[in-house]
Amino acid sequence: TGAALFDADGDPAGHVTSGGFGPSAAHPVAMGYVQTSLAKPGAKLFADVRGTKIPVDINPLPFTPHRYRKG
Known part of the structure; x- marks a missing residue:
């Protein structure tokens, strides 16, 4: 939280x-x-x-597809 984006x-x-870590995505996820x-x-x-510049990917929500069925 609070990391600057460039x-x-x-x-x-x-x-x-x-x-934080996204267990469903199997990697860190963030919103900003x-x-x-x-x-x-x-x-x-x-x-x-x-102090290290980390590349960021922009993805639409949800990060992972849902796995439930509407009944």
Whole structure:
């Protein structure tokens, strides 16, 4: 939570509002606010995690497909 997000040019783009390990996704997941122009799949973003820039993938919700059937 609170990690700064940057675009491919290193300019500030937003911040993470919540995050953690996603057991269903089998990797870390996070949600945050970004500039509208960058809020689309394929946008190149990076999170500053303890001084290291980590690449971020933009994905629509839900992160994983549901596995239930409506009866």
